[in-house]
Amino acid sequence: xxxxxxxxxxxxxxxxxxxxxxxxxxxxxxxxxxxxxxxxxxxxxxxxxxxxxxxxxxxxxxxxxxxxxxxxxxxxxxxxxxxxxxxxxxxxxxxxxxxxxxxxxxxxxxxxxxxxxxxxxxxxxxxxxxxxxxxxxxxxxxxxxxxxxxxxxxxxxxxxxxxxxxxxxxxxxxxxxxxxxxxxxxxxxxxxxxxxxxxxxxxxxxxxxxxxxxxxxxxxxxxxxxxxxxxxxxxxxxxxxxxxxxxxxxxxxxxxxxxxxxxxxxxxxxxxxxxxxxxxxxxxxxxxxxxxxxxxxxxxxxxxxxxxxxxxxxxxxxxxxxxxxxxxxxxxxxxxxxxxxxxxxxxxxxxxxxxxxxxxxxxxxxxxxxxxxxxxxxxxxxxxxxxxxxxxxxxxxxxxxxxxxxxx
RNA sequence: GGGGGAGUACCCGAGUGGCCAAAGGGGCCAGACUGUAAAUCUGGUGGCGUAAGCCUUCACAGGUUCGAAUCCUGUUUCCCCCA
Numbered sequence: 001x002x003x004x005x006x007x008x009x010x011x012x013x014x015x016x017x018x019x020x021x022x023x024x025x026x027x028x029x030x031x032x033x034x035x036x037x038x039x040x041x042x043x044x045x046x047x048x049x050x051x052x053x054x055x056x057x058x059x060x061x062x063x064x065x066x067x068x069x070x071x072x073x074x075x076x077x078x079x080x081x082x083x084x085x086x087x088x089x090x091x092x093x094x095x096x097x098x099x100x101x102x103x104x105x106x107x108x109x110x111x112x113x114x115x116x117x118x119x120x121x122x123x124x125x126x127x128x129x130x131x132x133x134x135x136x137x138x139x140x141x142x143x144x145x146x147x148x149x150x151x152x153x154x155x156x157x158x159x160x161x162x163x164x165x166x167x168x169x170x171x172x173x174x175x176x177x178x179x180x181x182x183x184x185x186x187x188x189x190x191x192x193x194x195x196x197x198x199x200x201x202x203x204x205x206x207x208x209x210x211x212x213x214x215x216x217x218x219x220x221x222x223x224x225x226x227x228x229x230x231x232x233x234x235x236x237x238x239x240x241x242x243x244x245x246x247x248x249x250x251x252x253x254x255x256x257x258x259x260x261x262x263x264x265x266x267x268x269x270x271x272x273x274x275x276x277x278x279x280x281x282x283x284x285x286x287x288x289x290x291x292x293x294x295x296x297x298x299x300x301x302x303x304x305x306x307x308x309x310x311x312x313x314x315x316x317x318x319x320x321x322x323x324x325x326x327x328x329x330x331x332x333x334x335x336x337x338x339x340x341x342x343x344x345x346x347x348x349x350x351x352x353x354x355x356x357x358x359x360x361x362x363x364x365x366x367x368x369x370x371x372x373x374x375x376x377x378x379x380x381x382x383x384x385x386x387x388x389x390x391x392x393x394x395x396x397x398x399x400x401x402x403x404x405x406x407x408x
Numbered sequence: 409g410g411g412g413g414a415g416u417a418c419c420c421g422a423g424u425g426g427c428c429a430a431a432g433g434g435g436c437c438a439g440a441c442u443g444u445a446a447a448u449c450u451g452g453u454g455g456c457g458u459a460a461g462c463c464u465u466c467a468c469a470g471g472u473u474c475g476a477a478u479c480c481u482g483u484u485u486c487c488c489c490c491a
Contacts, residue, residue: 231435232446255445256445258444258445258446259444259445259446260444260446261446261447262444262446262447263446263447287443288443288444288446289443289444289446290443292443292444292446293444316444316445320444320445345458358454358455358456359455359456359457360453360454360455360456360457361437361453364437364438364451364452364453365437365438365452367438367451367452368437368438368439368451368452369438369439369440370437370438370439371438382458383458384458397437397438398437398438398439399438399445400445
C-alpha cells in the first residue's frame with residue numbers, strides 16, 4: 001500500500017525542532033524524498049533499556065520525536081533492550097553500573113515501561129521488539145564473530161571509556177559489548193533513523209558500519225540534546241534524583257517544575273512542548289514565574305488533563321505562593337506517655353514526631369528558626385522550651401514538613 | 409604469578425604522632441530576601457546532654473605510645489602496570 005506524506009521540507013522543519021544534531025544531515029533529506037517517492041514509511045528506531053521503572057521527562061524527549069515521526073506517517077520501532085539491560089549503558093557514566101539486574105526484573109520493568117511509553121507514542125501503530133529475541137539465540141561463536149567487527153581502539157574513542165581508562169577506573173569486558181549490541185539491533189530491525197541523545201553518537205555510527213557490512217541501507221542518527229534535570233546542570237536522571245516522572249501526580253510535578261532554574265525554561269519549552277519558538281521567546285521576555293507556570297501546565301496536561309494541570313497550579317499558588325495552609329496535612333500520632341503534665345520539651349517533640357532523627361538535629365532546626373507551631377506559625381525559640389501539646393496542634397519543621405499532632 | 413598505588417563523615421577530597429569530631433568543595437537542612445521551593449546571601453551538617461562535658465568514628469583486627477586517621481603487624485576490598 002502506498003502512502004502520501006507531507007512535503008519533504010515541511011517534514012524536515014518538524015523533525016528539526018529541538019534536535020541538536022543529525023548525522024549525516026543531507027542523507028535524511030534524501031531518505032525522506034525516497035520514502036515519499038516510493039510511498040513507503042521510514043523505519044524509526046528507539047531503544048530503551050528496562051533498567052528502572054520510572055519514565056521521566058528526559059526519556060520523553062526522543063519519545064516525543066518518535067510521536068512526531070508517527071504523525072508524519074513513519075513507522076515506529078521500539079526496542080526493549082532486555083539483553084542490553086543486563087549490561088547497563090556505559091554512556092556518559094564514569095563508572096560501571098553497580099547492580100546487575102536479573103532477567104525477571106528486566107521483564108517486569110519492560111511491561112511497566114511500555115505502559116508509560118504509551119503515554120507519548122501511539123502504541124497501536126508501533127512495532128515492539130525485544131533484543132533478547134535475537135541475542136538469546138546467538139551461540140558463543142556468533143558472539144565472537146560479532147566482537148570481531150569492532151576493535152578496542154574504536155571502543156576507546158568513546159569519550160566515556162577513554163576517560164575511565166585515563167582515570168584508571170575499571171572498564172568491564174561486558175560493557176564493551178554494549179554499543180555493539182545496540183548497533184546490532186539496528187541491523188536486525190533495518191532502521192532508517194535512530195532516535196536518542198547526543199551521547200549515543202558512537203553507537204549510532206557503529207550501527208551504520210554494521211549495516212553497511214550487511215549491505216543494508218544505513219540509518220541516520222537524529223539526536224536530541226540532553227535534558228538537564230531540576231538542578232539545571234546535570235542530565236535528568238533517576239539516580240541523581242533530579243527528575244520529573246511522567247507517572248507522578250499533577251501536584252508533585254507542579255512542585256518540581258516550580259523549582260526549575262529560570263535559565264533552563266527555554267530548553268524545556270523547546271523539547272517538551274509544541275509552543276512555537278517565537279512565542280517561547282515572547283513568554284520568556286515577560287514574567288518568568290508566569291512563564292514557568294505555563295510550561296508546567298502544558299507538560300502536566302500531556303500526562304494528566306488540562307483540568308488536573310490547572311488544579312495543580314492553583315493549589316501550588318495557594319499553598320506555596322500564598323498564605324493558605326496546605327491541604328494535605330498528615331496526622332502524626334504522638335504517644336501521650338511522653339507528655340508530662342501535657343507538656344514536652346521542644347527537642348523531644350520533634351524527634352517523637354519523626355521530623356528529626358536525633359536530638360542534635362532538632363536542636364539545630366530550632367536554632368535555625370525552622371521549628372514553628374500552630375496556624376500562625378509561631379517560632380519556637382529555645383530548644384529546651386516546654387511545649388504544651390493539644391490534640392490537633394499544627395507543627396512545622398521548616399516549610400516543607402508539617403503535621404497535626406494526634407494524641408494517643 | 410610479580411611489582412606499584414589506594415580505602416577518611418551522604419559524595420568528592422585534605423590531613424603522615426597531640427592544636428582532629430577531622431580543612432575545602434558538592435549535596436542536604438534551616439533562615440533572610442524574592443515573582444518561585446530558582447538565583448543570591450547567612451547559618452548548620454556524628455551521638456547523648458539545659459550546660460560544662462562525655463561517648464563513638466578515619467576499611468577490619470591487633471600492637472607501639474602518656475597520646476594514633478597519622479607509626480608497626482596481620483586481614484580484607486579495589487585500582488594500575490608487567491607477565
